[in-house]
Amino acid sequence: MGTVVDAPAVVAEEATENTLGGKKVTVVFVLGGPGSGKGTQCANIVEHFGFTHLSAGDLLRAEIKSGSENGTMIENMIKEGKIVPSEVTIKLLQDAMIKNENDKFLIDGFPRNEENRAAFENVTKISPAFVLFFECSEEEMERRLLGRNQGRVDDNIETIKKRFKTFVESSLPVIEYYSSKGKVKKIDAAKPIPEVFEDVKTIFSPYAPKLLFGAPSSGDHIHIIYAYPSRSSLFSKLVGMWGRCEPVSKHSIRHASSEHTGHWSCRRAPARPPRARRLNTRSAHAHRRPEKMTAVHTLRPQELFLPVEASSWAVRSRIG
Ligand SMILES: Nc1ncnc2c1ncn2[C@@H]1O[C@H](COP(=O)(O)OP(=O)(O)O)[C@@H](O)[C@H]1O
Ligand SMILES: O=c1ccn([C@@H]2O[C@H](COP(=O)(O)OP(=O)(O)O)[C@@H](O)[C@H]2O)c(=O)[nH]1
Structure with missing residues (x-):
């Protein structure tokens, strides 16, 4: 009888090159429900830790304003709380990272579904250093979004409900995926802004x-x-x-x-x-x-x- 030899474990290939346009980059994904405070805390991180903030939503809204051929499609998706096709968002993120001379990026509000995640890693060969996840109740997020006052087409109660549904059905699985890789750093985002930032600061201390x-x-x-x-x-x-x-x-x-x-x-x-x-x-x-x-x-x-x-x-x- 031959000895049983364990087959080598098949390890899913992870994107580890983390270079873009010739530079080595550090990427942190900032995720959380709509209104959980991602943008607010990203501004603080930029100020204290020298990252560049790339909000996928802001890039898409800029694309609409620029009169691009994708503008109408993007606007309709945003109004419906749906997720814009990966290739559009990835191209915007990739271009923004290449153009910027910094090498540390906060990617805010992306990836929003498993397809976004896999496509980003495949196309860019970048995997995040970690994922910052802002956890907050829907009740609190709804209150914040209705008080945001930025004139956004999606900050109305009808679209907000759709965005919450998309978040639970499509975005939470991304957090679960990274969680299984030990990459998620969870933050209690229901606390007041300065208290949330204290917790964020602890996580970012290696980048001080x-x-x-x-x-x-x-x-x-x-x-x-x-x-x-x-x-x-x-x-x-x-x-x-x-x-x-x-x-x-x-x-x-x-x-x-x-x-x-x-x-x-x-x-x-x-x-x-x-x-x-x-x-x-x-x-x-x-x-x-x-x-x-x-x-x-x-x-x-x-x-x-x-x-x-x-x-x-x-x-x-x-x-x-
Ligand atoms: N911890 C917090 N407590 C109360 N209000 C907050 C908090 N964080 C953010 N806000 C407010 O809630 C609204 C949504 O925050 P924002 O950072 O735009 O969220 P996101 O980027 O996750 O959609 C903004 O008006 C912001 O000022
Ligand atoms: O990677 C992304 C990021 C945003 N969006 C769209 O843009 C909207 C607003 O996203 P943003 O992150 O700006 O706002 P939040 O949902 O955090 O308030 C989302 O509901 C989606 O319709 C998208 O399709 N892909």
Whole structure:
């Protein structure tokens, strides 16, 4: 008698390339019923963790406005609370990710059914780092949607009921799928907005910017050393804190694993000229460029590795 040899387990192939247009990307799917607070919390995540927010619904509404040939079809689907064909939504999401120089994306309100999910993974070869799932009762979601006041064609009681049905029948199975893979992070979304964000923050803490050193130097200069998952998002953060800020030099940018480490010297740019005077991009840019670079703060080794969160650092250094 021959020995019984276990057949190798057939493991479902998972999309793991996670590259798009030559860059490695991190994708988080943000799911939950209509009105559960996905968009609201995504705005907070963008602000604190440097992700780019891509709302599938917003992309579809922009497509309607653009007068695209799919516009009427999309509008009718939205009015009926139905799910737009995958190829349309995936194309919009894929284009938006390629166009954007960030490498971390929150995909909000997608995938909405199993077909959306499988098609996205097949076409893009991207699988999400995890799925953030906002759990909320229909009663509370209905109250929120009826009070949203954004003039949306689908925020009326008749369409809301249809959207709830679609969510239960088609979208919950997607959450179950990712749950079986241990990828779902569930949030109690019925709590007030700041409390929900506290829970979200805990989940996103691995993506928090680690500003290793930040010191205001003479004048309106600042010198920073940072370890941040993405340079572009750190720069957006500085722009956010300073109003306008231009990098005037950059040194020793080192790419270490998934992080970029290095230091930049930035200074506040002068105010923009009034709109009418900005005749072309070139002259506007010339106007904004600081006249000359002054000496930047010199870092001593003991000044390094002072762990400060970018947000608290803004308060500490009284810049912003
Ligand atoms: N935790 C919350 N408590 C109360 N109202 C909320 C909460 N989160 C969001 N809202 C409000 O509910 C409405 C729907 O939120 P939104 O973020 O647009 O939901 P979604 O993107 O899931 O459809 C908005 O008017 C928003 O201000
Ligand atoms: O991937 C998507 C995302 C949205 N929609 C359509 O757009 C509507 C609004 O979606 P959105 O996420 O903007 O709003 P929410 O349902 O969270 O309020 C949905 O009901 C669908 O009709 C879709 O078909 N596919």
